[in-house]
Amino acid sequence: MVESSLLSSRRRAVVGETRHLLFSVAPGAVWIFVFLVLPSVYLMAVAFMTNGPYGLPQMPLSLDAFEQLAGFGFLGWSPGNLYTLLRSLWQTLVSTALVVVVAYPIAYYITTCREKWRPIMLLAVVVPSWTNQVIRTFGWMNLLAPGTPLSDLADSLGLIGPHMGLYPSNFAVTLGLVYNFLPFMVLPLYAAFEKLDVAQVQAAQDLYASPVRAFWHAVFPQTLPGLLAGTVLVAIPAFGMYVIPELLGGGKSMMLGNLVANQFAGGSNWPLGAAGAILMLLATFGGLYAMRRIGKRLGGGEEVVI
Amino acid sequence: MSDPTAAATAATQQAETSGADTREARPREASSIELKGLHKRFGKDTVALDGVDLTIEAGEFFTLLGPSGCGKTTLLRILAGLEAPNDGRLLIGGKDVTDTPPHRRSVNTVFQSYALFPHLSVRDNLAFGLRMRGEPAAERHRKVDEVAEFIQLGSLVERRVEQLSGGQKQRIALARALICEPDVLLLDEPLSALDAGLRSQLQVELQRLQKRLGMTFVFVTHDQDEAMVMSDRIAVLDGGIIQQVGTPNEVYEHPANAFVARFMGHDNLFAISASEDDWVDTELGRLRLDPAEQRDDQAGWLLIRPETLELDGEVPEGYNRLEGTVEERLYRGSRIEYRLSVNGRTLMAVASNLGQRMHDVGDRVTISVCPEDLVRVAA
Numbered sequence: 124m125v126e127s128s129l130l131s132s133r134r135r136a137v138v139g140e141t142r143h144l145l146f147s148v149a150p151g152a153v154w155i156f157v158f159l160v161l162p163s164v165y166l167m168a169v170a171f172m173t174n175g176p177y178g179l180p181q182m183p184l185s186l187d188a189f190e191q192l193a194g195f196g197f198l199g200w201s202p203g204n205l206y207t208l209l210r211s212l213w214q215t216l217v218s219t220a221l222v223v224v225v226a227y228p229i230a231y232y233i234t235t236c237r238e239k240w241r242p243i244m245l246l247a248v249v250v251p252s253w254t255n256q257v258i259r260t261f262g263w264m265n266l267l268a269p270g271t272p273l274s275d276l277a278d279s280l281g282l283i284g285p286h287m288g289l290y291p292s293n294f295a296v297t298l299g300l301v302y303n304f305l306p307f308m309v310l311p312l313y314a315a316f317e318k319l320d321v322a323q324v325q326a327a328q329d330l331y332a333s334p335v336r337a338f339w340h341a342v343f344p345q346t347l348p349g350l351l352a353g354t355v356l357v358a359i360p361a362f363g364m365y366v367i368p369e370l371l372g373g374g375k376s377m378m379l380g381n382l383v384a385n386q387f388a389g390g391s392n393w394p395l396g397a398a399g400a401i402l403m404l405l406a407t408f409g410g411l412y413a414m415r416r417i418g419k420r421l422g423g424g425e426e427v428v429i
Numbered sequence: 430m431s432d433p434t435a436a437a438t439a440a441t442q443q444a445e446t447s448g449a450d451t452r453e454a455r456p457r458e459a460s461s462i463e464l465k466g467l468h469k470r471f472g473k474d475t476v477a478l479d480g481v482d483l484t485i486e487a488g489e490f491f492t493l494l495g496p497s498g499c500g501k502t503t504l505l506r507i508l509a510g511l512e513a514p515n516d517g518r519l520l521i522g523g524k525d526v527t528d529t530p531p532h533r534r535s536v537n538t539v540f541q542s543y544a545l546f547p548h549l550s551v552r553d554n555l556a557f558g559l560r561m562r563g564e565p566a567a568e569r570h571r572k573v574d575e576v577a578e579f580i581q582l583g584s585l586v587e588r589r590v591e592q593l594s595g596g597q598k599q600r601i602a603l604a605r606a607l608i609c610e611p612d613v614l615l616l617d618e619p620l621s622a623l624d625a626g627l628r629s630q631l632q633v634e635l636q637r638l639q640k641r642l643g644m645t646f647v648f649v650t651h652d653q654d655e656a657m658v659m660s661d662r663i664a665v666l667d668g669g670i671i672q673q674v675g676t677p678n679e680v681y682e683h684p685a686n687a688f689v690a691r692f693m694g695h696d697n698l699f700a701i702s703a704s705e706d707d708w709v710d711t712e713l714g715r716l717r718l719d720p721a722e723q724r725d726d727q728a729g730w731l732l733i734r735p736e737t738l739e740l741d742g743e744v745p746e747g748y749n750r751l752e753g754t755v756e757e758r759l760y761r762g763s764r765i766e767y768r769l770s771v772n773g774r775t776l777m778a779v780a781s782n783l784g785q786r787m788h789d790v791g792d793r794v795t796i797s798v799c800p801e802d803l804v805r806v807a808a
Contacts, residue, residue, distance in 0.1 A: 322544035325511050328531040329538045330558035330609065337532075340561070344548040 170397035180393045188394035192402065204382065208402070211379040214293070215362045218300035222308045222357050223350065225301065230312035230349075234319075248309045260299055260370045267295050267371070291373025299367040304360070308353035315349025316342075351418045359407050379403055459488040459645045460522035460535075460612035462508065467517035469503055469669070477503040478514070479669035485647060485662075487522075490639045492648045492656040495666035496692065501649045504666070505615050508647060509538045522612055532561070537606035538615040541622070543598045545590045551577075551601055552586040558609040576608045596627050603635075607642075614639075616648045620655065632658050653693050657681060665689045686807045687730050696777045697733040698806065707800070712774045716749045718803035730806040737802035738778040740767065740788060744797040751776070751796040755788045769794065 170188050172180035194200045233244045251259065266273055269288030277283045289295055319342065327341035328334065365380035372378075379399060386396030462485040469478040477500045485491045493501040506512040507519060510531035519527045526534055537558065545554050553560075555576060556569040564572075577583045580600045585593065593601065599619060606614055616635075620628045636659045639646045650656050656663050657677040665672045665680060665688075673685035684690035690698055699711040704727060707720045711731050718731075744750040753776060757768035765787055769776045778796065788794055 320542060320544060322540045322542050323546060325509075325531070326538070326540055326544035326546075327557070327561075329509055329511070329536070330605070331532045331561040332557075333530075333532050336561060340557070341546055345546075 166397045166400055169393055170401055172394050174392050174394050177391065179391075180397075188392075188398035191392070191395050192398045207377050207379055207382050210293075210376065211362055212406075214296060214300060214368075214376075214378060215358050218297050218304065218361055219354060219358045221297070221301045222304050223354070226305060226308035226312050226353065227346075229305075230309050230316050233309075233313055234316040245310070245313065248306050252303075252306050256303065256366050257370070259303070260367055263295065263299050263302065263371060264290055267298075290371055291375060293372070293376045295371035296368050296376045296378075299371045300361050300364060303364075303367060304357040307356040307360075311349040311352040311356065312346060313349075315346040319345055347418070351414055355411065355414060358410060362407065362410070363403055379406075459643055461485060461487040462613060462645065462647070463518075463520040463523075464504075465518045465520070467504070467507065467514045467519065469500070469507065469512065469514050476669050478507075481517070481669070481671055483664060483671060483674065485645065487645055488643045490636065490646045490648065490659060490661045492650060492660035492663045493666060494650060494653060494656040494663050494692070495672075496651055499666040500669040501651075501666050502617060503669075505538075505617055505647060505649050508613065509536055509615055510534050511538075535609075535612040536615060537609050537611040537613075538617060539602050539606050539619045541618045543602040543619075545598060545602060545605070547590050549590070550586070551582075551588050551590060551593070554590060554601060555586070555605050555608055557605065562609070572608055576604045580604045595623055596631075599623060599631065611644070613645045613647060616646060618650055619648075621650075621652075628655075629658075635659060665692060667692070682734070683804055684732065684806055690730070690732050690806050695732055695734065696775075697735060698730045699733070699774065701727065701729050701731055701805070703727060704805075709803075709805070713751060713771050713776065716798075716803060717747075717800045718805070719801050722803065722805045724805055724807070726807075729808050732804040732806045733776070733798060734802065734804075735766070735777040735779040737798055738776075739797045740778055740780060740794050741785065742795075744795060745799075748797045748799055749803075751798070753794055753796055755790050755792045755794060758787065758790055760787075767794075769796065771796070 169180045171184045171186070173183060173185050173187055175181040192204055194202060194204050229248065233241055233248075236244060265271070267288060267290035268274065269286055269290075271288070274283070274288045274290075277289055278287070283289065283292075323341050323345075324337055327337035332340060362378075363380045364378060365384050368376050368378040368381055369384075372381075379402070383396050383399040383403065386392045386399060462483075464481050464483040467478050467481040468476075470476050479500075481500075481504060493504055495501045503512060507514050508521075510526070510529060510533075514527065517527075518525055521534070521536065546557065549557070552573050555573045559569045559572060573586060574583070577586045580603070582597060582600055582604070585597065585601075590598070590601070599622075603616075603619065620631055620635075623631065632655055635646075635648075648656075648659060657680075660677055662674060662676055663680050664674045665685075667688050673680055673689045675683075680689065681693050684693055684695070687698055699713055701709050701711055703710040704723065706723070708715055708717050709731055716731065739748075751771050753769040753771035755767055756770050756775070759766040759768075762782065764782055765780050767778045767780070767788060769778055776796070
């Protein structure tokens with residue numbers, strides 16, 4: 124009797140807790156379901172449908188979209204989409220690497236500044252991103268167009284053909300990506316640097332490490348969580364970037380984002396667009412997984428949380 | 430190796446280390462340190478060191494003592510190479526290392542914050558210096574085991590740094606520097622973060638360790654008791670200037686000036702208004718002292734060490750005699766401290782607690798002090 128009442132009171136507690144949990148989690152869960160799960164399911168469904176005469180999906184279910192994505196059209200196989208995918212990967216890799224190289228000294232420099240200057244310098248890093256991305260990209264178009272000082276300089280150095288201009292080109296896209304994503308790397312790196320005790324750098328030098336080795340052995344491993352967080356923040360959006368390749372690539376440097384966008388807009392082939400989006404998702408998940416593995420390896424067994 | 434004496438030194442060292450047991454070869458050739466006219470400024474008008482000349486003997490336990498901001502840590506950082514002097518030269522083992530970067534100096538530092546690497550295990554922390562010097566992995570492993578055994582933390586080498594207690598971190602920091610067998614070991618207030626009991630235990634351990642290794646230790650502290658317990662010699666710094674260099678008892682018993690006297694914990698300093706032959710006039714009255722203590726200038730201070738005052742009974746022949754009132758009594762267990770009022774001035778006295786009757790607050794006491802115990806101190 125006593126036992127059963129104990130049990131029932133426990134059950135009541137569990138029920139109460141569950142109800143409490145349900146109420147607090149439900150709004151978020153509904154939000155995610157309506158705006159993430161449902162659209163994703165819809166996207167998947169679209170990808171397996173057939174393209175209709177007006178570019179809209181229709182029955183029957185088929186793998187046409189994926190075949191087209193892989194490059195098979197009614198004129199036989201063409202490598203265009205494959206090139207777009209590879210270009211996306213390559214641009215992401217190169218621009219992320221360049222962002223890292225540029226962001227490290229900036230983040231380190233800010234931590235060495237006096238405390239009252241640091242917020243101002245961080246602000247200076249972030250402020251450009253408050254302007255609309257399209258406007259900033261147009262700004263680069265004007266800076267890199269044929270006949271501008273930068274293009275003339277590159278021309279006179281023989282880096283580009285005469286009257287070609289630095290824009291439009293793959294280079295302009297890379298530059299645009301690096302410029303655009305720099306703050307997303309500087310901020311997490313700054314946070315990592317700020318936690319670092321300067322005495323540790325000095326201790327490393329005191330223990331026979333040259334400045335370069337002191338950085339590599341004492342500083343770099345400790346900024347790894349920041350680096351990985353920054354890489355995720357930079358690489359994933361860069362991979363799906365639409366505006367920058369569209370404007371600075373001039374149609375010659377299409378990335379996966381442009382391919383997808385074109386299918387929903389101009390080209391009007393929704394199933395193909397959906398298949399491209401799924402490919403992007405899969406590539407992103409693959410990238411994240413790889414980063415996690417790398418983080419675990421370099422973190423010395425301790426998990427570097429992304 | 431252009432210097433023939435240095436080559437000879439290296440040769441003897443070689444001969445020593447090639448002997449039966451390399452561990453027994455220590456104490457090895459320790460290094461002396463010479464500082465010549467060191468100046469260091471930060472920014473435009475912050476002077477950290479204002480002309481420091483100092484010689485630290487090989488194998489000495491030398492302490493830089495002074496209040497915060499006196500320049501002692503700057504001096505230590507210059508020895509380590511982490512800071513460059515604006516002017517002056519620094520010689521270690523007879524070799525000018527003023528412009529040598531820290532990673533090329535055979536000098537290791539125990540940092541105040543320990544500065545252990547949180548991303549490395551204790552073992553990798555200990556091996557860091559050896560690894561940077563390019564010693565093979567097997568050798569590193571052996572030396573780490575050896576040194577971990579030596580500091581009695583052998584069971585902790587595979588742990589992570591944040592799993593250690595403060596005292597353990599302190600030992601690891603010390604061992605990480607010692608394992609490299611530097612010519613000079615620098616210690617930047619390494620005990621300041623520890624509680625009192627552990628600190629006094631480690632003071633003794635450090636001092637014994639230094640004697641056993643015969644290595645030159647340069648120790649920085651603001652705690653005069655710590656300095657006196659551990660050091661062979663002490664340099665007292667203030668305002669970037671060395672105020673006095675001497676053995677602990679020289680610095681304590683014959684401070685060079687009022688600053689050193691106050692810093693060494695002396696309260697009983699009285700301005701001298703006039704002096705001749707074997708007497709001085711002070712705020713307490715006229716006191717006799719050893720004529721050898723007399724100085725040419727009239728100004729300055731008279732130092733009366735509280736433990737030289739006798740409060741009970743007879744005033745022996747030739748002793749100074751003062752009359753005072755007990756204003757306050759502090760019972761310290763092994764000793765009793767009295768705050769006395771003499772001629773309206775405060776005089777501190779300390780008596781060993783030998784079980785005698787204690788004086789109560791308000792008691793009139795007769796104070797006697799031997800003339801030889803009075804010390805004249807420059808202003």
